[in-house]
Amino acid sequence: MKISHHFDDATLMAYSAGSLPQGMALLVACHLHWCPHCRERTRVTDAVGGAMLDTLEPVVLKEDALNAVLARLDEPEQEFAAVQSASSSDSREMPAPLSQLLNKPIDELPWKRIGYGVRQLDLALEGPGATRLLRISPGVSVPHHTHGGSELTLILRGSYSDEMGRFCRGDVADLDGEVSHQPIVDTDEDCICLIATDAPLKFTGLMGRLVQPFIGL
């Protein structure tokens, strides 16, 4: 897999610090599963985070702090580690953290048609923002939109092009609220992406306003 588009440093720092919303952390873990370059970068951001912790002044803890930490060790893992995926043929198509979560081949998921050749599946994860899979038909473009916050996209199948370039399987688009873009699927196969935001999308233009009630979260 040839990956050309990667995360910003700020996104990997936030991932290392554990401060990303659940869906964004899932998406980063999925890309890391495929991308040795970003795995190497997270070794650095993990180290920087550790070094910053070392420079903090020690504070006196409350008496029950140790017990509270020990109790949390018994809680279920929140993090999306690089887990072993199910042994379906789909496991090669999807990165392990996503395949483990969905537990179904991508073509058998309960896709919801939202019009204009676009289907979606809301992963309904907890926390701020939204996390979903979008499945866009060839030649279809997603309405022009900007972002109230950050938006991460990971291409799972097919490809699209927009103002920023061409994005293929494994690539990520790491966009902040300033960017307005209109991706269009540029081959004859569906483009399937995982998209995680920390704020709702804002569609612009007439088509955007028409589709907003269906896609807006």
Ligand SMILES: [Zn+2]
């Ligand atoms: Zn990467």
